[in-house]
Amino acid sequence: MTSNGSQKAAQKRPAELYTGSERPYDPEDLVKASGREPTPASLEWARRLIEEEGPGAIERYLP
Secondary structure, three states: OOOOOOOOOOOOOOOOOHHHHOOOHHHHHHHHOOOOOHHHHHHHHHHHHHHHHHHHHHHOOOO
């Protein structure tokens, strides 16, 4: 029996953990991470934020 009470082992997890800015993302990813709906206005907001703050713009919205 596993620690989660299951007979089968849980799915294998990746060896490395990544933050949002370590991999490419697009404005729609940023919009969704911020809890907004992907509308034309929110996508434009995300484009501007990525342009102003660079790849780390998504960091404030991820755990």
